[in-house]
Amino acid sequence: MEQVSQQQSPPAKRPTIADIAKIVGVSKVSVSNALNGQPGVSDATRAKIAAVAEELGFVRNSAARALSGAKAAAVGLALCRPARMLGTEPFFMELIGGIEKVLSDASYSLALQVVSDHERGLEAYRRWWGERHIDGAILVDLRRDDARVPALEEMGLPTVVIGHPSGSGRLTPVWSDDAAAVRETLEYLAALGHRRVGRIAGLTGLVHTAIRDEAFTAACADLGLDALPTVHTDYTGEEGARATRRLLLSPTRPTAILYDNDITAVAGLSVAQELGLSVPRDLSLVAWDDSPLAQVVRPPLTALSRDIHAYGAHAARTLLDLIAGRPVTGYEDQAPQLTPRGSTAAPPAR
Amino acid sequence: MEQVSQQQSPPAKRPTIADIAKIVGVSKVSVSNALNGQPGVSDATRAKIAAVAEELGFVRNSAARALSGAKAAAVGLALCRPARMLGTEPFFMELIGGIEKVLSDASYSLALQVVSDHERGLEAYRRWWGERHIDGAILVDLRRDDARVPALEEMGLPTVVIGHPSGSGRLTPVWSDDAAAVRETLEYLAALGHRRVGRIAGLTGLVHTAIRDEAFTAACADLGLDALPTVHTDYTGEEGARATRRLLLSPTRPTAILYDNDITAVAGLSVAQELGLSVPRDLSLVAWDDSPLAQVVRPPLTALSRDIHAYGAHAARTLLDLIAGRPVTGYEDQAPQLTPRGSTAAPPAR
DNA sequence: ATCGGTTGGTTAACCGATTAAGGCGTGAAG
């Protein structure tokens, strides 16, 4: 394959406002003002400048603009995931899609970095902020006593935390009421007649895991359900399968299981079928997050669905408000909605 | 919820090289040279400067640096996907993970934008390049006669195309031999005894779809297999299910189906089971791309696996070479490897 | 004693945009 794919950047001088100024016969400042919609330029001049800029294919040099104290027009997101796990989480791509939508409508861009742990994530924020590469940040995967929260507070970097206010310190939170969703689900299962339910959760350290854990225990107590001890996983199919096997082989087998994401739920479904259990006749399953995945397996999974795209969009919008200095108090998104499908039914008669 | 989550950026003046210079008692230039490892600074001075910089928590202002003609230390990636489809593709998150790894090791960051179509993607590249926000770009979802290729060529933006050289023009391609993978799969199915095979493909416009289409037809002819007409989908579970149903209900039902991604394969598996077909006894399925998803369903799917993370890493590395002006000829990655699992077996006896 | 080269530094100019401050007509108000 004899590819000649060399490229060379021609020394093509990009047009600057000075070039435009010279052609139009005004000063740089007038050009700057005209192009930014600032007052102090007549409509005639403004039109002429716009025309010349258009003709020259002028693009603002954001470096120069940033240097002059203006905004960087970008926000940062450091995703703390072992790279191998990224693909398994439809959640993040959807979230990013939502964030991106709002940002690009505001001509903001998203600086994304995938890092191995929170410490390196913090480094990324620090570097971006120090370099004035970003005007704000979005924090995800909030943990209990998350060291990043005080660090970002101290840095003074406008930040939106995707996570419950209880863990976001003085940073602005955007969250949804996971506890309510857990309650709703358990009420539904109780109404179907289930008495013993299990829960296969995500990583222990995460704030939302803890919140769901507590809500699960509390709601079970309220409803008089037997709650099996929650099993924590790393969200992967393997651990989901293992945890499900453990629950189903225990002497106190549950008649329903609530999962913390969809991949573990699908894995659990497979395990149940392997063990000769019919879903939903012998066992009911509920997945958290309603990706296409949950709808494509048989039976389709009853799921706690939420509009992740909108969730990301709200976070981005809140961050833009924060950056613009508009008053912001945090945003509580809609709680996940229970979407019953084929994986839940009344438990088998005793 | 009475949140007081206001933040204010304290007018905390970040330290500049001028501050360091004053403290150490040298000129700005010496500081700049010292910090960049340029010659012309004694080791003693260099150490002193480094110490002060460290103590002050100095971070380079990339805007100023970029303004002075240096690199932006970032590359751009515009992902052209309807937002709703993002989550369904583990491929991209893995790819981004691989790209990111290499970039961050080189202290480069990734500017990411999710756009609705290629035209807006091109706009993003144009803006980034014009603003000198990026030094290079990565192009994905290469289409036949992709308008972005000549546009990027003309812009002189160093670009790596993730896709076959046949469509990358003078831009640098990074690709894998999909045709070989198709051949390998069909040889395997033929060896198992299959005579009639179907293929459920991705979007028609994409270069790699066309390449796989051709390879499929050619290999079937070589091996004396009956190839059913390829059905194209948009990679979603719904279309995958619909296409599978069509294939399975046709008078010339295939005994094996090759899918272009894993979500359609999983959907196909469900459809087969719904129709009372046992996989792999009555029907063999092969998925393209080996995400955790393929391993979590029952039976686990035979898949064409490839190291997507490495794929992304190669692309990023190639791009960095290109940016640095090192000679680059494109990179052919390893072809996808057939990983037999439980979804393939000999066809039912006639 | 002088020349040339290296070492370790200096000052000045510049990148491209923005903000601050000021000038100069013109029309209206006092």
Added chain:
DNA sequence: CTTCACGCCTTAATCGGTTAACCAACCGAT
């Protein structure tokens, strides 16, 4: 007739770093 305000535009300074050009020691070799 002055004064003030305004609209429109200009010049100057600035952001923080890089590059270019130059300079002063000091070395050894001629």
